[in-house]
Amino acid sequence: MAASIIDVARAVGVSPSTVSRALRGRDGVSDELRVRIIAVAADLGYTASRNASSLASGRTCSIGVLAPYVGRWFFGTVVDAAERVFSAAGYDLLLYNLGSVDSRKRFFAELPVRKRVDAILSLLIPTGDEAERLRSLGIPLAITVGGPRPGFTTVGIDDRAGAELATRHLVNLGHRRIGRIGTRPSAPLYWTTPDLRRRGYLDVLVDAGIPHDPDLEADGEYTVEGGERAMTRLLTAVRPPTAVFAESDEMAMGALRALRAHRLRVPEDIAIVGFDDHELADVVGLTTVAQPVAEHGTQAASLLLRLLRDDTDVPDHVELPTHLIVRNSTAPHRGSLHGDIE
Amino acid sequence: MAASIIDVARAVGVSPSTVSRALRGRDGVSDELRVRIIAVAADLGYTASRNASSLASGRTCSIGVLAPYVGRWFFGTVVDAAERVFSAAGYDLLLYNLGSVDSRKRFFAELPVRKRVDAILSLLIPTGDEAERLRSLGIPLAITVGGPRPGFTTVGIDDRAGAELATRHLVNLGHRRIGRIGTRPSAPLYWTTPDLRRRGYLDVLVDAGIPHDPDLEADGEYTVEGGERAMTRLLTAVRPPTAVFAESDEMAMGALRALRAHRLRVPEDIAIVGFDDHELADVVGLTTVAQPVAEHGTQAASLLLRLLRDDTDVPDHVELPTHLIVRNSTAPHRGSLHGDIE
DNA sequence: CGCACTTGCGCAAGCGTTTGCGTTCGGTTG
DNA sequence: CAACCGAACGCAAACGCTTGCGCAAGTGCG
Incomplete structure (x- = not known):
């Protein structure tokens, strides 16, 4: 059985309270005694039972x-x-x-x-x-x-500002039909701030004088599969987007997969920008809004x-802070003359 | 303050022991009393303190x-x-x-x-x-x-068999200069089975009559960065490999990044096979040995x-179980006539 | 040298449960 | 009808620690 504080106390010849004080650095114990107690405790392989100590002290650590x-x-x-x-x-x-x-x-x-x-x-x-x-x-x-x-x-x-960063980047690249895939607070377990990223997206559209098209928004889970499904839905729109802002990198990667399945090239046919700067965003060349x-x-x-x-x-x-990292998943809109003027 | 078992006991008019027994489904409590206790406990928002209960029972849950x-x-x-x-x-x-x-x-x-x-x-x-x-x-x-x-x-x-799967796949594609990136038990904190994946790799080489070239092996951390560095090292070899077995998908993805940096195409210039079937292996089209x-x-x-x-x-x-999932990161060796005969 | 402090340590009362054992009581048994 | 028994419940002792308080010895001061 593991040693208890009483075993240590007995071994040293003092009371358990003194052992407790010594081991936890409380004062009321002479230096000389303290080192002896510490030595004996180590010798016996004593570790205070967290349960007991939190019961007694109220702190659980x-x-x-x-x-x-x-x-x-x-x-x-x-x-x-x-x-x-x-x-x-x-x-x-x-x-x-x-x-x-x-x-x-x-x-x-x-x-x-x-x-x-x-x-x-x-x-x-x-x-x-x-x-x-x-x-x-x-x-x-x-x-x-x-x-x-x-x-x-x-x-x-600042989720809203981050989303603006992403969307503005696409606007600056000449895109006008800009889609969004993300999550709306409809789900019982959504975890992102209600709508903030969406708000940022909408703000920039308004700012750029781009009319909002509900067909360009698709919601799903914050996962690769969720992104894939959402992207697939966007692709079936009458006029699909030429660029998409995904509210997370994982969704963006799902979108990438959907696009490949549809034999669409990124960024030539559709530009994608994600959010988070996922560990692997770099590997797949995903433009994204980085957050630490x-x-x-x-x-x-x-x-x-x-x-x-x-x-x-x-x-x-x-x-x-957030900042935009431009990689290879975004490029100027074909048929658009101006490049990214950011 | 949160209610204790004593509060519940008092409220019901029984002893704490009875409350304890009632709440934990032990017998020795009449059904009628039990439901009353449960009701009162719920009413008071009582939850047993895990600390106290594990102290007393010895079980910590x-x-x-x-x-x-x-x-x-x-x-x-x-x-x-x-x-x-x-x-x-x-x-x-x-x-x-x-x-x-x-x-x-x-x-x-x-x-x-x-x-x-x-x-x-x-x-x-x-x-x-x-x-x-x-x-x-x-x-x-x-x-x-x-x-x-x-x-x-x-x-x-079966790490060894998995590695064999990967390596044999490359051999079957006609590759002879097959590199390996992974981890050797040299590091103090390596976590994979000592050398088993490497052994599988070596086994297949021997089996295929391919002489072992130490320059084709590079070790590093089991991370994207580790894989990237290892791959970079392989590329500086006098005769770089035409295919590489990476002992984890994350290393494989790092390898992918290194290859892109060197403007080498996958799988045309170098074939890569990973290990794990990472969530995103699919997205990047990585051939890999899947494990659940x-x-x-x-x-x-x-x-x-x-x-x-x-x-x-x-x-x-x-x-x-493990099994090979072939995607786009592997292809027959150029200059080799036979395809994958698996 | 007496006083008030400080220092170093032990005592014992918790902390909130669980559980072995004891007690009570209504209900079988032979 | 006495003896017995099981069911239902209470008692109290842990579990292993912390900590307020008390007490003795040692320190400084006037």
């Missing part, structure tokens, strides 16, 4: 992370980055995969994190009710997607730690 | 997952799949990202999972010492990569659950 789907590059990257920060600070990471409607419902109904975590990092946007449930826990909360939100610390990007994905995790995690330390002046929103 | 890098597609997918199984069974998932030498060392030195998890799922191959430490925990252990291993339940593929990645997680998680249930006849190794 773990953070709950809510993700819709760790398998997806974006979330995996964020979780990875956050974990580094947390583990460096001595916190463990409890991962909850809330991708399905079921698991998500169950989670918010039972709230298994209650009394189990010191803070929560959500990579999904809670609904109003869900947010209320989370707030009821009375612990620091952070969200890495979507805009500022009362009761939550948020880190994110890992930074989402790093920042959010750091903010939570500061909150846990009762730091003052912890900002409640951090905005990360 | 959580599983530790060791991953080298959740951000990588392979691991993210496995973790995701495993999480679904665990959470469905009421287990929480404690994620430990052991990608860096530091974090890995610290983890095995302190073993923070001690008394914190009921079982461990490792996505990395522990060294001898590390394995020893894990075994000392006295809990069920599973590994999703690498072959059978005493003291561990393993699920994996999510299945690694699902299977391993299920096996652990069975072990925790004290099931009998739990196999200690499950082998998953």
